Amino acid sequence: MQKFGTFLSGMIMPNIAAFIAWGIITALFIEKGPFPVGGLGGFGENEAGAPNIGLVGPMIRFMLPLLIAAQGGRMVYGVRGAVVAVVATMGVIVSTDQPMFLGALIMAPLAAWVMKQIDKLWDGKIKPGFEMLVNNFSAGIVAAALAVVGFFAFGPVVEAVSRALGNGVDWLVDNGVLPIASILIEPAKVLFLNNAINHGVLTPLGVQQAAETGKSILFLLEANPGPGLGVLLAYMLFGTGMARSTAPGAAIIHFFGGIHEIYFPFVLMKPILLLGMIAGGMVGIGTLVVFDAGLRAPAAPGSIIAVLAQTPGDSFVGVILSVLLAAATSFAICSLLLKLDRKKGGDLGEATAEMEAMKGKRSSVAGYLSPTDEAQEDQLEAAGLAHPGTHAGARKPIHRIAFACDAGMGSSAMGASVLRNKIKKAGFTDVEVQNVAIANLTDDVDLVVTHQDLTPRARTMSPSAEHVSVDNFMNSPQYDGIVEELKTTNAQGSSSSR
Amino acid sequence: MSDVLTRSQVKVPGDARSKDDAIREAGRLLVDAGAVSPAYVDAMFEREKSVSTYMGNFLAIPHGTNEAKDTIGRSAISVVRYDAPVDWDGNEVRFAVGIAGVDNGHLEILGKIAIVFSDTDEVEKLLAAGSADELYDLLQAVNED
Numbered sequence: 179m180q181k182f183g184t185f186l187s188g189m190i191m192p193n194i195a196a197f198i199a200w201g202i203i204t205a206l207f208i209e210k211g212p213f214p215v216g217g218l219g220g221f222g223e224n225e226a227g228a229p230n231i232g233l234v235g236p237m238i239r240f241m242l243p244l245l246i247a248a249q250g251g252r253m254v255y256g257v258r259g260a261v262v263a264v265v266a267t268m269g270v271i272v273s274t275d276q277p278m279f280l281g282a283l284i285m286a287p288l289a290a291w292v293m294k295q296i297d298k299l300w301d302g303k304i305k306p307g308f309e310m311l312v313n314n315f316s317a318g319i320v321a322a323a324l325a326v327v328g329f330f331a332f333g334p335v336v337e338a339v340s341r342a343l344g345n346g347v348d349w350l351v352d353n354g355v356l357p358i359a360s361i362l363i364e365p366a367k368v369l370f371l372n373n374a375i376n377h378g379v380l381t382p383l384g385v386q387q388a389a390e391t392g393k394s395i396l397f398l399l400e401a402n403p404g405p406g407l408g409v410l411l412a413y414m415l416f417g418t419g420m421a422r423s424t425a426p427g428a429a430i431i432h433f434f435g436g437i438h439e440i441y442f443p444f445v446l447m448k449p450i451l452l453l454g455m456i457a458g459g460m461v462g463i464g465t466l467v468v469f470d471a472g473l474r475a476p477a478a479p480g481s482i483i484a485v486l487a488q489t490p491g492d493s494f495v496g497v498i499l500s501v502l503l504a505a506a507t508s509f510a511i512c513s514l515l516l517k518l519d520r521k522k523g524g525d526l527g528e529a530t531a532e533m534e535a536m537k538g539k540r541s542s543v544a545g546y547l548s549p550t551d552e553a554q555e556d557q558l559e560a561a562g563l564a565h566p567g568t569h570a571g572a573r574k575p576i577h578r579i580a581f582a583c584d585a586g587m588g589s590s591a592m593g594a595s596v597l598r599n600k601i602k603k604a605g606f607t608d609v610e611v612q613n614v615a616i617a618n619l620t621d622d623v624d625l626v627v628t629h630q631d632l633t634p635r636a637r638t639m640s641p642s643a644e645h646v647s648v649d650n651f652m653n654s655p656q657y658d659g660i661v662e663e664l665k666t667t668n669a670q671g672s673s674s675s676r
Numbered sequence: 677m678s679d680v681l682t683r684s685q686v687k688v689p690g691d692a693r694s695k696d697d698a699i700r701e702a703g704r705l706l707v708d709a710g711a712v713s714p715a716y717v718d719a720m721f722e723r724e725k726s727v728s729t730y731m732g733n734f735l736a737i738p739h740g741t742n743e744a745k746d747t748i749g750r751s752a753i754s755v756v757r758y759d760a761p762v763d764w765d766g767n768e769v770r771f772a773v774g775i776a777g778v779d780n781g782h783l784e785i786l787g788k789i790a791i792v793f794s795d796t797d798e799v800e801k802l803l804a805a806g807s808a809d810e811l812y813d814l815l816q817a818v819n820e821d
Binding site for chain 1: 723726727729731732733735737739741742775777782783786787788789790791793794
């Protein structure tokens with residue numbers, strides 16, 4: 179599960195900038211935004227009378243899922259995997275009108291994995307001179323086949339899931355158990371089915387209600403910006419790395435721009451956070467029920483500004499409280515979950531990076547401990563880490579270690595030689611140490627060693643590997659740490675001394 | 677012993693007093709050996725801008741970028757020892773090892789250099805070597821065992 183989460187965030191994290199770009203464009207230029215531009219926002223017609231396509235729609239339908247697909251494919255099987263993954267995901271994307279993030283998250287790694295297995299079939303059996311031909315055509319044929327499979331397999335499934343969720347929400351609304359609807363709405367939202375739920379189910383019902391009573395609670399079931407604000411605030415305070423530093427900007431785009439999609443990746447990275455989202459949604463809806471509050475018309479986009487603009491006079495207290503309490507609830511629960519997650523440590527490198535962040539400076543022994551630095555050792559132990567050897571009860575054996583540097587010809591080659599030598603002297607014969615250019619790093623290695631300046635980048639390239647940072651390639655205490663760790667992870671060799 | 681490191685690619689003592697001059701000096705040796713075109717030296721500066729090539733134990737290994745590999749004719753390395761430490765991003769460097777590597781032809785010798793330099797006793801010996809010949813012979817000895 180942990181590894182699954184890391185993999186998800188590895189697919190999404192490097193693309194956060196694209197989500198933000200899309201969020202900015204959407205918040206500014208759609209029809210209801212502050213600077214409506216038909217050509218960008220995708221409404222109205224152009225001079226020739228054809229409807230404007232705009233940036234907003236194609237970016238979320240094609241660009242963002244394909245970026246995720248490329249990253250997911252690359253993590254599994256390098257550039258070749260990325261190419262196959264993008265083609266296959268394209269088949270999934272056009273199979274439905276919904277933005278196909280779920281399809282990208284599943285199809286991309288799957289497609290790259292299939293390619294990898296197929297390549298193994300004739301690995302080493304191709305006549306010299308025919309490699310390019312065979313490689314390009316095998317990838318082309320596999321990609322084409324997967325795109326067709328994706329089109330027929332995913333479309334109906336996603337349509338069915340989307341319809342089932344819609345029917346569920348419909349039923350809950352009919353039976354008056356509104357807060358329960360959050361259990362369906364929040365997960366559907368982060369899979370980018372938000373518009374299907376809101377515009378497909380809630381808005382039509384809400385419009386009916388509003389016509390009869392002047393307002394409807396249904397307009398706020400999905401559009402309440404509270405839960406999303408809560409999770410982003412939780413990331414701001416208790417998140418790590420890039421997610422933490424990106425969260426404030428995302429919160430502004432979400433809360434004031436009304437572009438909820440911006441927070442979805444933050445939840446997808448750690449699906450457990452859905453608990454906080456659901457609780458926040460429930461509290462928000464419950465508050466609206468208690469105060470008998472609602473909106474006059476749909477709030478689109480779901481920004482606090484649009485919401486308040488549609489709030490009738492007698493509902494201000496209820497609506498404002500609903501947003502605030504929803505945000506507070508999701509913030510509290512997500513903070514707790516993020517903190518728990520951090521205590522567990524994730525992988526050692528991640529936790530170490532946090533240590534550095536907490537200390538506000540780079541430590542000279544980034545990944546492992548030097549015996550002289552007792553203060554730091556205490557701190558690491560406080561963080562539940564102790565020594566690498568004791569840390570990992572069930573850590574898997576390490577067989578492939580990659581040294582990565584910028585060009586893969588100098589520093590990493592030297593570091594790899596030194597470590598290889600140490601490992602050989604320690605008597606491990608089942609460990610392979612290779613040097614690569616960081617751009618060619620893949621996610622099929624067990625441990626990655628990089629200069630501390632490159633570690634964050636390496637982590638996005640190989641999210642499921644353990645990461646060790648060094649600042650001295652020749653003579654790092656980290657190398658001895660790795661050898662120590664091998665003693666516990668790899669059964670061969672002496673038993674653990676701890 | 678291959679021609680990756682020949683006697684003419686070892687210089688003791690080096691003339692450079694600054695990091696930039698040391699990169700130029702190590703690069704010059706590679707150009708003179710006919711291993712790389714002068715454009716490779718520019719790539720060495722380019723590479724140095726991203727992450728310092730200081731390795732620890734008085735050693736820096738200036739080399740080019742991944743993109744500059746087509747300016748390399750064949751794999752080669754150069755070794756320059758300095759009598760006075762050169763300031764390399766705040767670190768003391770006594771050895772600049774210029775590297776040009778294609779098709780991993782340089783990895784074997786580079787690996788040996790790495791292992792020598794990871795042992796401080798060995799580094800002492802290299803520092804104590806009285807001449808370029810002696811330094812070359814020491815490195816040579818590593819290469820042959």
